[in-house]
Amino acid sequence: MAEDTQAPQLRVFASPGRYVQGRGALARLGELLAPLGSRPLLLADDTVRGLTEGVLAPAFSRAELPLTFERFGGLPTRSEIGRVARVLADGGHDVVVGVGGGTAIDTAKAAGDDAGIPWVSAATVASTDAPTSALSVVYTEDGGFESYRFYDRNPALVVVDTGFVAAAPARFLSAGIGDALATWIEARAVERAHSTTMVDGLPTRAGTALARLSWDILWESAPAALEAVEHGLVTPDVEAVVEANTLLSGLGFESGGLAAAHAVHDGLTAVEHTHHLAHGEKVNIGSLTQLVLEGAPAAEVDRFAEFTARLGLPTTLTEAGLGDVGDEVLDEVVAAATAPGETIHNLAFSPTAREVRDALRAVEGVGRRARRRAGLEEPRTPGGH
Ligand SMILES: NC(=O)c1ccc[n+]([C@@H]2O[C@H](COP(=O)([O-])OP(=O)(O)OC[C@H]3O[C@@H](n4cnc5c(N)ncnc54)[C@H](O)[C@@H]3O)[C@@H](O)[C@H]2O)c1
Numbered sequence: 562m563a564e565d566t567q568a569p570q571l572r573v574f575a576s577p578g579r580y581v582q583g584r585g586a587l588a589r590l591g592e593l594l595a596p597l598g599s600r601p602l603l604l605a606d607d608t609v610r611g612l613t614e615g616v617l618a619p620a621f622s623r624a625e626l627p628l629t630f631e632r633f634g635g636l637p638t639r640s641e642i643g644r645v646a647r648v649l650a651d652g653g654h655d656v657v658v659g660v661g662g663g664t665a666i667d668t669a670k671a672a673g674d675d676a677g678i679p680w681v682s683a684a685t686v687a688s689t690d691a692p693t694s695a696l697s698v699v700y701t702e703d704g705g706f707e708s709y710r711f712y713d714r715n716p717a718l719v720v721v722d723t724g725f726v727a728a729a730p731a732r733f734l735s736a737g738i739g740d741a742l743a744t745w746i747e748a749r750a751v752e753r754a755h756s757t758t759m760v761d762g763l764p765t766r767a768g769t770a771l772a773r774l775s776w777d778i779l780w781e782s783a784p785a786a787l788e789a790v791e792h793g794l795v796t797p798d799v800e801a802v803v804e805a806n807t808l809l810s811g812l813g814f815e816s817g818g819l820a821a822a823h824a825v826h827d828g829l830t831a832v833e834h835t836h837h838l839a840h841g842e843k844v845n846i847g848s849l850t851q852l853v854l855e856g857a858p859a860a861e862v863d864r865f866a867e868f869t870a871r872l873g874l875p876t877t878l879t880e881a882g883l884g885d886v887g888d889e890v891l892d893e894v895v896a897a898a899t900a901p902g903e904t905i906h907n908l909a910f911s912p913t914a915r916e917v918r919d920a921l922r923a924v925e926g927v928g929r930r931a932r933r934r935a936g937l938e939e940p941r942t943p944g945g946h
């Protein structure tokens with residue numbers, strides 16, 4: 562028998578050590594952190610600190626932990642990560658907690674890795690699936706995608722307080738739904754193509770199945786959950802959607818794999834026209850682009866566009882600030898989306914730059930028709946562009 566000279570491709574599934582979700586979960590952060598360290602540092606911007614300090618102070622006091630905040634600068638850039646890593650080392654901290662949204666959480670992971678200590682995610686919005694993953698998205702100083710930074714472990718603990726999620730503006734939740742809907746569209750493509758995932762292995766059945774479960778929950782519960790959150794309510798639909806956005810989408814994208822939707826997201830960050838959009842909002846434009854690029858049945862593309870338009874997600878280039886730009890601007894987006902190493906290369910086929918640009922352009926018509934069917938007004942170009 563001929564010797565197989567190629568290294569075998571292995572299946573990999575990664576997950577955080579523990580996931581805790583519910584109203585009042587932040588009030589338990591002290592006792593949940595105690596087994597992980599005795600000198601925690603909490604990385605939070607002023608808004609998040611203002612919202613959470615009143616709950617965290619008694620929680621940390623009960624657990625006999627010092628409550629030390631570090632002010633987060635707002636973007637996971639190399640310089641911000643380096644700065645926080647120095648604060649961790651100088652203060653002798655043994656665990657770092659990213660409190661808030663995806664950017665604070667990603668910065669805490671990177672700084673924790675540099676400092677050689679465990680990191681914890683404490684989410685106060687369900688706007689992305691960043692809290693569970695073993696990677697950070699690193700940005701350039703001017704807010705463009707720079708790179709994915711991978712770690713050999715996931716957060717030691719993930720805490721999501723649905724009371725805070727429900728009290729936050731509903732736009733955060735809809736962005737998280739956009740991020741999570743992409744997970745199945747991308748995991749399905751990775752499975753079909755036998756491509757590798759974000760944990761450098763073939764997808765496990767578990768990773769792909771969790772991506773699908775997230776999708777099913779969102780089609781069932783997203784409209785009701787958004788309506789509840791608009792009124793500050795925590796209902797079973799809200800709990801289900803927060804789990805879909807955070808845990809299921811997180812495990813699903815990481816161990817199920819990313820494809821074109823997130824590559825197009827990364828491409829969109831390259832031009833400043835789109836910087837007013839949240840991560841999950843840009844991802845929704847990416848999901849539509851991937852569906853068009855794959856030649857998905859028109860009925861499926863239309864259904865997806867209408868569903869996401871009804872959820873308040875952008876479905877047109879116009880809403881992304883790119884409705885009237887020339888090809889040279891879209892070509893910048895496409896160049897970044899198709900850069901070597903980008904996840905678009907996980908598709909079963911290799912689209913040309915021209916095909917990606919045409920798919921992006923085609924999203925405008927798909928999205929406009931969907932908005933009309935949903936009874937929404939014509940899309941507007943955001944202020945400033
Ligand atoms: N590492 C990963 O796996 C991964 C996955 C998806 C996204 N991301 C990254 O996540 C980032 C996007 O995260 P985001 O969309 O959460 O944005 P963000 O972190 O930029 O913003 C969160 C904002 O919400 C505010 N906020 C937080 N909690 C609040 C509350 N309860 N009420 C009111 N305001 C509140 C914060 O002050 C902040 O301004 C991007 O950098 C993206 O690349 C990473």
Ligand SMILES: [Zn+2]
Nearest residue numbers: 690740840844
């Ligand atoms: Zn994402």
